[in-house]
Amino acid sequence: MRGIAFLSALCAAALVQANFHTAHIYIQPVENSESPTLLAELAYDPSLTTSSSIISYEAPEIPESTQLVRVGLYDPKSSSWISGTTVASVDNFGKGFSPNLILSIDENGEVLSAALKGVRIDAGQTRDFGPQAVVLPALKGKQPELNKPVVLSPEGKKVEEEEKTFLQKYWWMIGIVVFLAMSGGGGEK
Template sequence: MKPATILSGFAALALASFANASERTATIYIQAVTAKPATPAPLAELQFDTLSPTEAQILTYEAPDLPDEAKLVRVGVYDPAAKQWSSSTSVASVDNFDKGYSPTLILTIGQSGVPISAAIRGVRIDAGQTRDFGPQAVVLVTTPGKQPDLNKPVVLSPEGKQVVPEEKSMLQKYWWVIALIVMMSVLGGGDEKK
């Protein structure tokens, strides 16, 4: 076997594993907010790609069976093994699951692909506008914020106000160009014609 064939095979394998490394899944759980809260139950499983989060898909969705006295629900990513929420949670009204509303699951992830928070909102369905009544998924990826410019001292006047530097005139900015032109015209002589 040729070494180039082996090398191209390894490159293809590495590229395929890199493409699959960005695909992730997250399970969103729901818990009714009542006097005696029950264990959170799975609501939906989302598949998303950290490189193209707009193509998120809902793999499974189980409509919640909520008690009649529940008015609010808690939504988030839950770890059943540790029995604790592994992301921040949001509280939503049970009206988001009423007839005439389509649930939209919103998952916020960090740049590494780890879920940070989950939320749900019900979007009113207009039967004349759309044929897709099922749940939708939206994945938001956080981006780093603008960092402050450090090591630039702020100049203050004796009164404590910020000093704004004055704008230089054209002569102050380009005096060296004028000096160069004058020097070239004085020192630069041409051939004398006889």
């Protein structure tokens, strides 16, 4: 009996275990040919897009002449970008803005692209001024609603359907009329 309880507790613990992935976000000035530098490391659970967090964040050292930066996943070993990149203004790191790092993931939890968005801070509303992580899953779009298919003859011409007669369309109304006629009228006194 104790073995079954232990086994069920073990199965429940396995189900509760989260499947966290990590992503290393890099930043590179667009105007300069400098190599990308690590901006942040994010942890996220693909099944729960609300459970994302920033493990580490390093404020970037951006030269003053820089206007735009590239943000994405970068592989330092192969010196290539491994995800879709986005271009953002350096104003997203300015005073009064909190950087939001946005990850777009596919149905398997793999990162498709990374983006950066500066969100204006209202000191009266929030005390959380640090960077935030947002995970956007790729969702299947709405499918079109189609009418009935067109029927073609063996020659490839459209087959015209016969129009139903009045009796074929409204045969059930005859039963209602007969029922009302038979049940109508009361007994005489």
